[in-house]
Amino acid sequence: MFILISGIAAGERQGGIICKKGNILKHSNVMLAGLSALLLAACSPNTPETAPARPVPSDEPAGPADVMPAGPFAAAFPAWYEPAEPFRVIGNIYHVGPKGLGIFFIPTEDGHILIDGGLPENADGVLNSIRALGHDPRDVKYLLNTHAHFDHSGGLARLKAATGATLISSEGDRSALEGGFYLGFEDRPEFNAPPVKVDATLGDRGTVGVGGTVLTALLTPGHTRGCTSWRLTVEEAGTPYEVLIFCSASVAANRLAPDPQYDGIVADYESTFERARGWQPDVFLANHPEFSGLWQKRAAQLDGDALAFVDRDAFPAYMSKMEQGFRAQLVKQTGEE
Numbered sequence: 001m002f003i004l005i006s007g008i009a010a011g012e013r014q015g016g017i018i019c020k021k022g023n024i025l026k027h028s029n030v031m032l033a034g035l036s037a038l039l040l041a042a043c044s045p046n047t048p049e050t051a052p053a054r055p056v057p058s059d060e061p062a063g064p065a066d067v068m069p070a071g072p073f074a075a076a077f078p079a080w081y082e083p084a085e086p087f088r089v090i091g092n093i094y095h096v097g098p099k100g101l102g103i104f105f106i107p108t109e110d111g112h113i114l115i116d117g118g119l120p121e122n123a124d125g126v127l128n129s130i131r132a133l134g135h136d137p138r139d140v141k142y143l144l145n146t147h148a149h150f151d152h153s154g155g156l157a158r159l160k161a162a163t164g165a166t167l168i169s170s171e172g173d174r175s176a177l178e179g180g181f182y183l184g185f186e187d188r189p190e191f192n193a194p195p196v197k198v199d200a201t202l203g204d205r206g207t208v209g210v211g212g213t214v215l216t217a218l219l220t221p222g223h224t225r226g227c228t229s230w231r232l233t234v235e236e237a238g239t240p241y242e243v244l245i246f247c248s249a250s251v252a253a254n255r256l257a258p259d260p261q262y263d264g265i266v267a268d269y270e271s272t273f274e275r276a277r278g279w280q281p282d283v284f285l286a287n288h289p290e291f292s293g294l295w296q297k298r299a300a301q302l303d304g305d306a307l308a309f310v311d312r313d314a315f316p317a318y319m320s321k322m323e324q325g326f327r328a329q330l331v332k333q334t335g336e337e
């Protein structure tokens with residue numbers, strides 16, 4: 001039996017504004033149109049120009065009777081709700097998210113770890129994927145999050161209720177998770193996520209482990225104040241591989257200046273770029289599949305390349321693009337060269 005959590009601080013509830021607990025499913029089409037435009041501009045390089053038809057839910061067994069229908073974000077970004085077959089990435093890491101959001105499941109014989117929750121309406125699909133892999137969602141011991149944005153934290157409340165898992169986050173993202181808001185957009189209820197109680201927080205290099213699998217939290221703030229990347233080593237055919245599940249370093253909808261999304265955001269991005277400069281994980285995974293070429297690699301894996309996800313150039317290439325994007329946004333938002 002191997003269960004470990006280290007570096008966890010009980011953490012006092014963070015100050016910060018707890019805004020009203022809105023639900024992203026409740027807002028007008030007019031708001032949605034504006035929001036879609038913002039997200040199209042900011043978030044998703046592969047998103048079509050026009051909002052496509054509402055996605056059709058899977059024919060797979062639905063599981064719980066109250067499967068949540070697609071909400072406005074899933075309607076605007078169909079891939080975020082498009083079901084995908086769960087599959088093993090490498091070692092004991094599985095992808096259990098929809099086509100357009102990276103959600104990772106790490107089963108062990110002593111309990112399981114789940115990283116990210118997607119949108120609220122992704123939770124049922126994630127639970128079904130875990131079942132399809134032959135596991136019981138109630139054996140998920142730890143629920144982790146890369147960052148407190150609705151497309152990665154929205155499903156956590158539902159997943160926590162279904163699994164009974166312990167939710168661990170960074171201190172920096174705790175208030176947004178518990179308050180159900182998007183830090184810096186407290187006045188934008190369409191960006192809210194269902195509030196979820198954080199059971200423990202981890203500091204930088206804190207670890208969480210079960211059944212011989214140990215994940216190390218690497219704080220990479222900027223995209224959010226508590227943006228957390230997770231590093232672990234897995235074994236494939238007797239060889240160890242270092243895997244990095246990276247939070248994000250995109251500017252997306254963030255305000256850098258003036259009136260920053262949160263105090264210190266620019267310095268945080270800078271420190272994250274600096275810190276990650278030497279990182280060259282064997283396997284790079286991300287919560288948006290297009291960041292790491294997840295589906296291209298999956299296709300190569302299906303074609304017989306057992307090590308399709310081993311790609312030591314992928315993370316440095318991604319970060320260099322993110323840094324360029326950040327510098328361009330900084331110039332644009334501050335008006336300074």
Ligand SMILES: [Zn+2]
Pocket residue numbers: 147149223248252
């Ligand atoms: Zn985000």
